[in-house]
Amino acid sequence: MSHDPTPLLGRVLSEGKTKRIIEKKDDPSRVILLAKDDITAGDGAKHDIIPDKGKIATQTTCNVFRLLQSCGIPVAFDEQGGPDWFVAPSCRMLPYEVVTRREAHGSFLKRAPHLSKGHLFPKLVVEFFLKTKDRRWNEHELTCDDPYMRWDPAAGTISLYHPAKPFPSQEPFLVLGESEVFTHPDESSFFAGMERLARQTFLVLEKAWQLQGRKLVDMKVEFGLDAAGTLLLADVIDNDSWRVIENGAYIDKQIYRDGGQLSDVVRSYRHVERLTDGFVLPRQRIIVWAGSVKDDLSPVTDAVKRLSDGKIPTVSVACSVHKEPIRGMLELNRLVQEVPDTVVIAYIGMSNGAGPTLAAGTSVPVITIPAGWEKCPEDVWSSLRGPSNVPVMTVLSPANAAQAAIHILALRNPFLHAALRLELEDRTLNVAAVG
Numbered sequence: 473m474s475h476d477p478t479p480l481l482g483r484v485l486s487e488g489k490t491k492r493i494i495e496k497k498d499d500p501s502r503v504i505l506l507a508k509d510d511i512t513a514g515d516g517a518k519h520d521i522i523p524d525k526g527k528i529a530t531q532t533t534c535n536v537f538r539l540l541q542s543c544g545i546p547v548a549f550d551e552q553g554g555p556d557w558f559v560a561p562s563c564r565m566l567p568y569e570v571v572t573r574r575e576a577h578g579s580f581l582k583r584a585p586h587l588s589k590g591h592l593f594p595k596l597v598v599e600f601f602l603k604t605k606d607r608r609w610n611e612h613e614l615t616c617d618d619p620y621m622r623w624d625p626a627a628g629t630i631s632l633y634h635p636a637k638p639f640p641s642q643e644p645f646l647v648l649g650e651s652e653v654f655t656h657p658d659e660s661s662f663f664a665g666m667e668r669l670a671r672q673t674f675l676v677l678e679k680a681w682q683l684q685g686r687k688l689v690d691m692k693v694e695f696g697l698d699a700a701g702t703l704l705l706a707d708v709i710d711n712d713s714w715r716v717i718e719n720g721a722y723i724d725k726q727i728y729r730d731g732g733q734l735s736d737v738v739r740s741y742r743h744v745e746r747l748t749d750g751f752v753l754p755r756q757r758i759i760v761w762a763g764s765v766k767d768d769l770s771p772v773t774d775a776v777k778r779l780s781d782g783k784i785p786t787v788s789v790a791c792s793v794h795k796e797p798i799r800g801m802l803e804l805n806r807l808v809q810e811v812p813d814t815v816v817i818a819y820i821g822m823s824n825g826a827g828p829t830l831a832a833g834t835s836v837p838v839i840t841i842p843a844g845w846e847k848c849p850e851d852v853w854s855s856l857r858g859p860s861n862v863p864v865m866t867v868l869s870p871a872n873a874a875q876a877a878i879h880i881l882a883l884r885n886p887f888l889h890a891a892l893r894l895e896l897e898d899r900t901l902n903v904a905a906v907g
Contacts, residue, residue, distance in 0.1 A: 475554035563696025675890035775874035831864035
C-alpha cells in the first residue's frame with residue numbers, strides 16, 4: 473500500500489480537531505483516519521499546530537491497537553497505511569467518551585474534592601461522558617460540553633452533570649429520556665460491553681506501561697458499531713487519550729493543558745511514541761514435567777489453556793530425573809534456552825525429588841506438585857524440605873499450580889495481567905466514595 477493516501481480518499485465523513493475520517497474510495501466498508509498536526513485544550517479554546525504531531529499520534533495509535541488486537545480486544549483497525557493515517561472498518565460511532573481511572577487526577581478531583589491527587593482505586597473506576605459540540609445536544613442548550621452522565625435503566629433516563637463541579641453538591645442540569653440519546657434499538661445493551669472492554673483495554677495498557685517503567689493512571693476511549701452491529705473499540709488511542717506518569721511527572725497532553733512549552737510537548741510526544749514501539753506480547757511458555765509417558769498431565773495443561781485463553785503454550789516432558797538425570801538436565805537447558813521466559817511445573821508422584829532437582833538446575837521458576845500425596849502424605853516432604861539454593865515452590869493443587877505459573881508470567885505479559893486482574897476486580901470494591 474502506498475504511503476500517499478490521496479488515490480484512496482473518497483468523501484470526508486467527518487472532521488474533528490485532530491483528525492479527518494474519510495471514506496476509502498475503493499471500499500466503502502472501510503475508512504481512512506488521517507491525523508492532523510493540531511493540538512487543542514479547553515474544548516478548543518487553546519489551539520496550536522505541532523509539526524509532525526499527526527505522524528506521532530498515528531504511530532502511537534497503531535502501536536497501541538496492534539497490542540490490543542494481539543490480546544483479542546475487538547478494535548476498529550486494519551492496518552497502518554502511512555506515517556499519518558491508517559485503515560479501519562467503517563463504524564457508526566456511539567456518542568460517549570468512556571474514561572477509566574486507576575488514580576484520581578484531572579476533573580475527577582473536582583468532582584470528588586475529598587480525595588487527594590493520585591488516590592489509588594483498587595477497582596478501576598469507569599465513567600461515561602456524553603460527547604457534545606458547541607454546548608448543545610439536539611435542541612437542548614447545555615452548560616458545558618461533554619457532561620458527566622449517569623444512566624438509570626429502571627427510570628429510562630440519562631442525567632447530565634457538570635464534569636468539573638463537586639458531584640455530591642450538584643443536581644443534574646438536564647435529565648433526558650433514553651429516546652433523546654439512544655439512536656440504536658439495542659443501544660442500552662452496549663453499556664455493559666463498553667464498560668467491560670474499557671476495563672480490559674486499560675488493564676492491558678496498564679501492564680504495557682509498567683513494563684516500560686511508567687504508570688498509566690487514566691485514559692479515555694470511544695466505541696462504534698461495525699456493519700454487522702459488533703461493538704468495537706474505535707477512534708484513536710494516542711498521547712491525547714491518557715495520563716501517563718514518568719518519575720512523578722506527566723508525559724502526555726497534560727503538559728500542554730498546564731501551559732508547558734510546545735518544545736516540551738513535542739519532546740514528550742516523541743518520547744511516548746518511542747516507548748509504545750515496545751508494546752508487544754512476550755514469547756512465553758510453560759514446561760510441564762512428568763516422570764513417565766504414562767502420567768496424565770491434563771489437570772495442569774487444561775488449566776493453563778483455560779487461564780490463558782490458549783495464548784500460553786505448554787510443552788510436555790516425560791523424563792525421570794532420578795533414572796536419567798543427564799538427559800533430564802540436557803532437555804531442561806535446551807527448552808529454557810529456546811524460550812527463556814518460562815515456568816516449569818513438575819507433576820510427579822512417588823519420590824517427589826524431581827521438582828527440587830529441576831529447580832537446582834535452572835534459573836527459571838519451578839513449581840512442583842507431589843502427585844498422589846493424598847495416598848501417601850509423607851511424600852510431600854521431599855518437595856518441602858529442600859536444601860539451600862533450591863528455590864522450588866510446592867503446590868498441592870494442579871489448578872493452583874497452573875494459576876501460580878500464569879501469575880508469574882503475567883508480570884511481563886499485558887494479556888495475562890488483564891485477564892487475571894479483570895477477574896480479581898470483579899470481586900473488589902473501592903473503599904472511598906467515588907461519586
